[in-house]
Amino acid sequence: MGAVTRKVRKFVDKLDVGFWRGKPIVVFTTILALPENATDKHRESREKWDLAAGRKLSELARSVGLNAIENRLWVEVKGNKGPLVESGVEKTKQFTHEILLSSKS
Helix, strand or coil: CCCCCHHHHHHHHHCCHHHHCCCEEEEEEEEECCCCCCCHHHHHHHHHHHCHHHHHHHHHHHHCCCEEEEEEEEEEECCCCCCECCCHHHHHHHHHHHHHHHHHC
């Protein structure tokens, strides 16, 4: 939790930065859905650790010369490997729409 996985680091390291230089890069991460009976401690832990991975991934992308935009997408998953929660696809569509609209201006 709260870290960029080894596979993702390798993926970023192998990207052709020259090709992507100057183009906006969108960072997204998946996070475990909160349990129905989540306590304040669960919520605090999620904020502190789960959401940190997205910030670290943005920093990693910028450190290799990529233009990671500030907005990041976090999509909840039902288990460690998915699938997305019911609202995940709609949330992704809405985020994509907002990014595309903002890039036109």
